[in-house]
Structures are given as C-alpha cells and as structure tokens.
Amino acid sequence: MALKRLLNKTADTDRGVKTCKSTLLEAVNKRFGGILSEPLYCVATMLDARYKDRYFNADKKQGLREMLQTQLDKMETDTEEEDLRQKRPRTDRAETSLLDMYDEILVENGTTEEMNNETAQQAPCWLRSFGAPC
Structure with a gap:
C-alpha cells in the first residue's frame, strides 16, 4: 500500500x-x-501488532475483519473435530523387538559369557597396539 x-x-526530482x-x-x-483476497496475508497483517488494520482502506477493513472471523471460526471447528476423533492408544514399547530376538538367540546358544570373556581378553592387546601402557 x-x-x-x-x-x-510525482515530484520535481522524478524527471529521470x-x-x-x-x-x-x-x-x-x-x-x-490479489493480496487483499488472500486470507493468509490479510489475517497475518491484522494480527501483527505493528499494523493491525491501520493501513487498509476504510471500505476494505470490514471485509478483512470478516475474513479474520472466518479463519477463527474455521480453527475452532477444526479443533473440535480433532478432539472428537478417537485415537488408538499409544504403546510405549513393541512386544518384541529385533534386539530382544538377538538376546534370545545368544541365551539359547550360551554365548553371552563367552563374548564378555573374549572381549575382556582382547582389550589389553588392542590397547597395546596403539602404544598405550597396560
């Protein structure tokens, strides 16, 4: 605007x-x-404390206020519809996960203790390979 x-x-300095x-x-x-027909821009301008409806023509102000009210009504009905919709209860954890299956296999094979012992034996050798004192 x-x-x-x-x-x-027009001014005298506009010659060139x-x-x-x-x-x-x-x-x-x-x-x-067509910006005055876009609800997004009009509502955003009216809600901005710096502008509100100060810079709109008097004949446009009423239409813009109606546009704002329409958007507010639409938001209210959308919220009500969302509340009415039933949501499936959230499950915190799946009954079985892939990691559980790995643990099950390790328990069946009795390899958990072997892995821990093997790792404990390999750690000093691994550290020595980098020159760290054991």
Missing part, C-alpha cells in the same frame, strides 16, 4: 526516473494485486 502510494506520487517508477509500479501491481 505505502509503496504504491509512493510510486504514484519516471519510466522506472511506472515500470516498478506495474510490477508491484502484477505481483501483489
């Missing part, structure tokens, strides 16, 4: 940039022409 107003104003201003004004109108 403010940019359009600035580009529409009139064409540039008109081209820029065309581009602004082309890109932002």
Whole structure:
C-alpha cells in the first residue's frame, strides 16, 4: 500500500526516473494485486501488532475483519473435530523387538559369557597396539 502510494506520487526530482517508477509500479501491481483476497496475508497483517488494520482502506477493513472471523471460526471447528476423533492408544514399547530376538538367540546358544570373556581378553592387546601402557 505505502509503496504504491509512493510510486504514484510525482515530484520535481522524478524527471529521470519516471519510466522506472511506472515500470516498478506495474510490477508491484502484477505481483501483489490479489493480496487483499488472500486470507493468509490479510489475517497475518491484522494480527501483527505493528499494523493491525491501520493501513487498509476504510471500505476494505470490514471485509478483512470478516475474513479474520472466518479463519477463527474455521480453527475452532477444526479443533473440535480433532478432539472428537478417537485415537488408538499409544504403546510405549513393541512386544518384541529385533534386539530382544538377538538376546534370545545368544541365551539359547550360551554365548553371552563367552563374548564378555573374549572381549575382556582382547582389550589389553588392542590397547597395546596403539602404544598405550597396560
């Protein structure tokens, strides 16, 4: 809005940039022409404490307020519908996991103690290979 107003104003110093201003004004109108019909931008501007509805024309303000109210009503009904939907109870843990299966196999084969002993024996050798004192 403010940019359009600035580009529409003519001043004595505009002699060399009139064409540039008109081209820029065309581009602004082309890109932002339908912005007042977009609820997202209008509602965001109205909710921003810096702007609210101060910079909108008087004839647009009522339509924008209705747009805001429509969005608020829509949010309220969406929340109610979400609350009504039944959700499946969450399970904290699956009944069996892949790691449980590995543990089961190790217990069946009796290899858990062997692995721990083997690891305990290999650790000093591994440390010596890096020059660490044992």
